[in-house]
Amino acid sequence: MSTHKHFIIDFDSTFTKVEALDALCAICVPDAQQRQKVLTEIQRLTDLGMEGEIPLTESLEKRLALLKANKSHINDLIEHLRGQISESFKLNKAFFEAYKEDIYIISNGFKEFIVPIVAELGVKPEHVFANSFVYDQDGNIIGFDRDNVLTQNQGKAKQIKSLGLEGEIYVIGDGFTDYEIKEAGIADKFYAFTENVKRDSVVNKADHVTPSLDEFLYVNKLPSALSYPKNRIKVLVLEGIHEHAINMFRQEGYNVEVIAGALEEDELCEKIHDVSIICIRSKTQLTAKAIAAAPRLMAVGAFCIGTNQIDLQTCTERGIVVFNAPYSNTRSVVEMAIGEIIMLSRGIVEKSNRMHNGEWDKSAKGSNEIRGKKLGIVGYGNIGSQLSVLAEGLGMEVYFYDVVDKLALGNAKVCNTLEELLSLADIVTLHVDGRPDNKNIIGAKEFDMMKEGVIFLNLARGHVVEIEALAQNIKSGKIRGAAVDVFPYEPKNNQESFESALKGLPNTLLSPHIGGSTEEAQENIAQYVPSKLIDYVNTGGSYNSVNFPNLQLPALRNAHRLIHIHRNVPGILAKINNALAENNINILGQYLKTNETIGYVITDVDTQYNRSVTKELKQIPDTIKSRALY
Numbered sequence: 191m192s193t194h195k196h197f198i199i200d201f202d203s204t205f206t207k208v209e210a211l212d213a214l215c216a217i218c219v220p221d222a223q224q225r226q227k228v229l230t231e232i233q234r235l236t237d238l239g240m241e242g243e244i245p246l247t248e249s250l251e252k253r254l255a256l257l258k259a260n261k262s263h264i265n266d267l268i269e270h271l272r273g274q275i276s277e278s279f280k281l282n283k284a285f286f287e288a289y290k291e292d293i294y295i296i297s298n299g300f301k302e303f304i305v306p307i308v309a310e311l312g313v314k315p316e317h318v319f320a321n322s323f324v325y326d327q328d329g330n331i332i333g334f335d336r337d338n339v340l341t342q343n344q345g346k347a348k349q350i351k352s353l354g355l356e357g358e359i360y361v362i363g364d365g366f367t368d369y370e371i372k373e374a375g376i377a378d379k380f381y382a383f384t385e386n387v388k389r390d391s392v393v394n395k396a397d398h399v400t401p402s403l404d405e406f407l408y409v410n411k412l413p414s415a416l417s418y419p420k421n422r423i424k425v426l427v428l429e430g431i432h433e434h435a436i437n438m439f440r441q442e443g444y445n446v447e448v449i450a451g452a453l454e455e456d457e458l459c460e461k462i463h464d465v466s467i468i469c470i471r472s473k474t475q476l477t478a479k480a481i482a483a484a485p486r487l488m489a490v491g492a493f494c495i496g497t498n499q500i501d502l503q504t505c506t507e508r509g510i511v512v513f514n515a516p517y518s519n520t521r522s523v524v525e526m527a528i529g530e531i532i533m534l535s536r537g538i539v540e541k542s543n544r545m546h547n548g549e550w551d552k553s554a555k556g557s558n559e560i561r562g563k564k565l566g567i568v569g570y571g572n573i574g575s576q577l578s579v580l581a582e583g584l585g586m587e588v589y590f591y592d593v594v595d596k597l598a599l600g601n602a603k604v605c606n607t608l609e610e611l612l613s614l615a616d617i618v619t620l621h622v623d624g625r626p627d628n629k630n631i632i633g634a635k636e637f638d639m640m641k642e643g644v645i646f647l648n649l650a651r652g653h654v655v656e657i658e659a660l661a662q663n664i665k666s667g668k669i670r671g672a673a674v675d676v677f678p679y680e681p682k683n684n685q686e687s688f689e690s691a692l693k694g695l696p697n698t699l700l701s702p703h704i705g706g707s708t709e710e711a712q713e714n715i716a717q718y719v720p721s722k723l724i725d726y727v728n729t730g731g732s733y734n735s736v737n738f739p740n741l742q743l744p745a746l747r748n749a750h751r752l753i754h755i756h757r758n759v760p761g762i763l764a765k766i767n768n769a770l771a772e773n774n775i776n777i778l779g780q781y782l783k784t785n786e787t788i789g790y791v792i793t794d795v796d797t798q799y800n801r802s803v804t805k806e807l808k809q810i811p812d813t814i815k816s817r818a819l820y
């Protein structure tokens with residue numbers, strides 16, 4: 191048997207994003223209210239026809255009668271449809287060009303508008319099989335060609351059969367009538383196309399679901415505009431990440447699964463096995479065990495600042511890039527710290543609670559302005575330094591201590607030791623990162639060094655403070671006010687209850703790790719992190735990643751990009767270039783950066799090259815990951 195392949199493609203909602211008759215309705219029913227009514231009815235009739243609930247002729251007759259369209263409307267329709275060609279079709283013009291002899295459009299629509307639209311991608315007019323309108327003498331559309339085989343039951347199957355095509359027949363469509371071709375035994379395979387609409391009754395019967403043309407081309411090893419279909423990139427989104435991120439991933443064509451809370455290690459290991467990108471916040475522990483359970487993992491999105499919950503070393507060794515949102519919630523934490531410093535200095539929570547119990551205690555005792563007070567910031571990074579600026583604006587005297595040299599902003603004064611800072615500050619606030627070395631950096635000894643009546647804040651990480659020691663010092667009155675947003679153990683989700691030695695202590699503000707949880711911050715994060723992840727997938731760009739050598743790459747134009755991640759040992763670049771030279775491959779641009787663990791090499795090459803070189807690159811010793819991008 192011949193292995194020649196023929197491709198039968200549906201028009202409405204497959205070749206174009208829309209149903210043409212819906213679009214025609216928008217054109218020829220000028221009154222908006224009336225149009226909506228007609229449109230709803232047309233869509234209902236289309237669905238009934240597509241899902242096989244009523245005969246197609248009946249669906250069509252009723253739709254045309256509702257439309258009352260005229261010849262003059264068809265030109266406007268064609269103009270409109272030109273902008274409605276499905277994205278993955280437009281992208282794969284090269285496939286249509288290369289296979290024009292084998293591509294057929296079989297539709298229950300009308301040649302008058304189908305032929306000019308499919309011609310845009312090079313489909314031959316004689317390969318379009320569809321109906322034709324019947325007009326009256328004034329050009330009004332009054333019906334369709336009832337003799338056309340496509341009006342009959344199983345019309346598409348009959349039409350294709352009459353073409354006598356030899357070889358394999360692949361059908362791509364979104365409707366029941368497309369599936370019928372397979373059912374009639376004419377097609378070898380039916381691919382349910384879901385880029386524009388997804389009809390369960392059709393999807394359930396398909397040999398394969400193709401969310402875009404890229405997937406179809408990929409599984410059939412046909413030339414494709416994309417190196418890898420985006421629907422094959424599975425994204426797992428945990429911990430209530432803002433829906434803007436989810437929309438961005440879906441718009442990009444990724445296959446997204448969303449889970450509201452965090453997952454325990456074992457649950458995560460189960461879920462992560464086919465995931466390419468995982469998106470988490472501060473709760474999910476991405477351990478070496480979880481990473482080992484994720485053979486396809488290529489990127490991690492930390493939708494927060496801290497990355498201490500991620501085993502970064504293992505990610506790097508496995509060639510998995512990690513991005514966080516280093517600045518998106520900075521301001522939110524700072525505003526909360528300022529608010530808490532004022533609330534604690536005035537004992538507002540105590541006073542408020544007492545008033546709720548009917549107690550009126552108007553007094554200035556133990557209430558202070560923050561102006562002129564000494565604020566001691568431990569950790570002068572993005573949050574600490576931003577807090578420094580705002581606190582000075584409120585008239586505070588700012589001191590800071592950091593383990594690395596930092597530029598003092600405004601009039602802030604550097605302390606050379608933690609002891610120095612703790613002994614002079616009226617208010618101590620922690621903004622260090624969550625590295626393991628920072629465990630218990632503030633314990634009994636450090637509280638002893640602080641002034642009597644100090645105010646203490648921790649909005650950094652729970653494990654940096656010894657909770658028992660903090661509780662003791664609040665109880666003894668040494669600490670006259672405390673605000674704690676982060677805890678050594680935090681509930682996994684909003685259903686789990688909160689336990690802590692700090693519960694019920696005086697002038698102690700407890701908050702459920704919400705320093706960065708503002709609408710503004712979460713939306714900013716949900717824009718920033720997905721854009722980094724998508725850029726990494728599409729271009730290999732690693733700029734601002736947490737663990738990869740940072741490369742900012744030019745856009746890929748008229749080139750293929752070979753991405754190579756390897757252990758940082760000598761000689762790998764030479765081996766990559768040897769492989770390219772031996773295959774006569776012309777290098778258009780090359781970028782290399784290394785860190786302590788890995789080397790990251792990007793090579794842009796002419797689009798015509800021996801594809802087997804990608805295998806050779808994978809086989810270079812010490813290679814971690816390698817992919818080709820176009």
Ligand SMILES: NC(=O)C1=CN([C@@H]2O[C@H](COP(=O)(O)OP(=O)(O)OC[C@H]3O[C@@H](n4cnc5c(N)ncnc54)[C@H](O)[C@@H]3O)[C@@H](O)[C@H]2O)C=CC1
Nearest residue numbers: 495496569570571572573592593622623624649650705706
């Ligand atoms: N409560 C919340 O919702 C949020 C908490 N955070 C926490 O705040 C931390 C700080 O955030 P950024 O300022 O953006 O981070 P950053 O990395 O810009 O700053 C951290 C600073 O702490 C310094 N540092 C580290 N260990 C230290 C130590 N033992 N003593 C003194 N200085 C030390 C570092 O050198 C660095 O300058 C994050 O790592 C995260 O853990 C961040 C956002 C929201």
Ligand SMILES: O=C(O)C(=O)COP(=O)(O)O
Nearest residue numbers: 471472473494495496706
């Ligand atoms: O940004 C951070 O590091 C935070 O601590 C905020 O974490 P979250 O996104 O609220 O789990």
